[in-house]
Amino acid sequence: MIELFLFAIVALLFSYLYTKLKYLRLLQYAHIPQLPNHLLWGHLKTFGEFMQRGIHDRHPDKIFEEMWASLGRPPIMLVDLRPINPPMALISSHDIAEQISKPSKHFPLSTPKSPTWTHMIPLIGSTSILGREGLDWKDLRKRYNPGFTAQHLSCHLPLIIEKTEPFWTYLDRFSASGEEFSLETLISNLTFDVIGAAVLEMNLNAQVTDSSKQSEVIRLFRELVQTYNDDKNNLPWWIDPLTALKRKRLARRIDTLVKRIIQQKYIETKEEAEGNRSKSILALSFQSTEELTPQLLSTTSDQIRSFLFAGHDTNTSALQWIFYELSRTPRALKAVRDELDEVLGPDSDPLAISAILAQEGEHLLPCMQYINAVIKETLRLHPPASTVRMTEPGTGFTVRASTGEEYCLDGVIMYSCQSIIQRDSAVYGDTADDWVPERWLGEAAKDIPPSAWRPFERGPRNCIGPELANLESRIIVAIVARKYDFIKAGLGESVLDEKGLPMINEKGQYKVKSELYNTRRMTSKPVDGTMMRVKRVAKP
Secondary structure (H helix, E strand, C coil), X not given: CHHHHHHHHHHHHHHHHHHHHHHHHHHCCCCCCCCCCECCCECHHHHHHHHHCCCCCCCHHHHHHHHHHHCCCXXXXXXXXXXXXXXXXXXXXXXXXXXXXXXXXXXXCCCCECHHHHHHHHHHCCCCCCCCCHHHHHHHHHHHHHHHCHHHHHHXXXXXXXXXXXXXXXXXXXXXXXXXXXXXXXXHHHHHHHHHHHHHCCCCCCCCCCHHHCCHHHHXXXXXXXXXXXXXXXXXXXXXXXXXXXXXXXXXXXHHHHHHXXXXXXXHHHHCCHHHCCCXXXXXXXXXXXXXXXXXXXXXXXXXXXXXXXXXXXXXXXXXXXXXXXHHCHHHHHHHHHHHHHHHCCCCCHHHHHHHHHHHHHHHHHHCHHHHHHHHHHHHHCCCCCEEECCCCCCCCEEECCCCCEEECCCCEXXXXXXHHCCCXXXXXXXXXXXXXXXXXXHHHHHCCHHHCCCCCCCXXXXXXXXXXXXXXXXXXXXXXXXXXXXXXXXXXECECCCCCECECCCCCECECCCCCEEEECEEEECCCCEEEEEECCCC
C-alpha cells in the first residue's frame, strides 16, 4: 500500500510539473508568433542550429534576424531562451517600437527598462541613469540634461579638437610606416579622452602609448570592459562565477577612484570664482548642490561611470564604421571632401582645420549636411545597441500591429531590435541593406518616418548624449577625412584588378574579398577591431 501511495504521489507530482512546464513553455505565450518551441529547451536548440549555419561569432541580432526571416518576418517574434534568459519578444516593427518607447497612461515616462540591464552594474553602477525608473530617473535626467545640450557642448569645442591631435599624429606615423593597425584601438582611446574632457574636464591620457602614464581609471575600465568581450548573450553570473567576481573587484576599484575625483572636483567647483567655473558636465550638475553627501557621491559616481562607458563606446563603434564605409564608397568620400572644401576652405592640414574649427566651429559644423547624413546612415545600418523593456505580469501592456493584431507583452522582455527595424524595406526600399547617405538629404529624407531611425532610442528615455556624439563625430571626420585615405586590411579588404586598383561593384562601392561584420562585445563592434592601413592624400 505504501509503495502504491508513493507511486501515486510521484505520478501526480510528475503530471503537475509536466502540465506546468507545458503551460509555461508552449501555452503561456502561444499568441505571439514563434518558431516551434521545444518543451525542455525552448528556442535554445533552434538558436544553436541557426548559429551553426553561419559565422559563429556574428552578432546575436543577426541570428535573431535569420530566425525572424524564416518565420515570415512578423512584426513580433517570441524567442524563449529560458533558463539562460527570460522569454523575449523580438520587436521588428518601428510602429510597435514606438508604442513601447512613448509615454502612456500607465507609464508616463515610457515602458520600464528590463531588469536584464543589471548585467551592466559593474560597469555603470546600480543607480545608473540607464536603469533608474520613475522620479529617480526624472531627477537624474533633470540634473544632467543641461550639460548635454548643444548650446552647452559648444563650449567644449576647443577641448574636443585638442584631443584629436594625438589621433591624427598616430595616423601620420602609420602612413609613414605603412603598417596595419587597429582603428578601434585608436578611436577608443580618442573617445575616452573626449568624454573625460567633457564630463570631468580632466585629461585621462588614454592616447598615451605608455600605459603607465594613462589614468588608472582608464586602465581599470579597459580591463573591466574586456571581461564582457566573450559574453555574447548576457549570460547569468552562475555560468561563469569567476568572471562575475573579477568584475565586482574591478568595479570597486574604479568606484573608489571616481569618487575621489568627484570629491576633488566638487571642492574646486565651490572654490572657483563665478565667472571662472569649470564647464564640465560634472561641475554643471553641482550648481545647486550645497553638500556632497555620501548618497549623492555614490549616485554621482554611477552617473560618471555610465557617461564614461556609453560616451566612448557608442562613438567608438560608429566612427569605425564611418571610416570603413567611406573607404569603400568613393562617391561618398568625394562628397565629404567637396563639402569640407566648401565649408572650411582648401587647406586640409589637420592643424589648420583644428584652428578654424576652434574659432568658428559652432557656426561651421551645422553646415556639414552631407557629413551629418554619413553619420546618420552609419548609425542606421550599424546601430551600436538596442533598447530592452519589460512590464510586470498583470499590467495589461498591449501593443497593436499595423495589420490589426494585438499582443499582450506582460512579463516578456521587449527587445526593439534596431538592426532589423532600421533595415525595413517597407521604409528604406530596395536599398535598405545598402549604405546610402543621400537618403537623408533633401526631399528623400521626408519620406522616412522618424520612428524608423532610433539608434539613440526615442521617447522620454532616449539617450542623453546624441548631441555630444554627433558633435564629436563631425569634428573628427572634418579634421582627418581630406588628409588620409583609409585602406581596409583583412576582412572587408578590397578586390584589386590587374593594375592593383580597387574594383567597383554595381552599387558604386569597392568589391571586397569578404564582408566585415559585427560581433557582440557588450555592444555591437566590428569583429576584427577594424584593421586598417592609412596613407596621406597626395596634394593636387
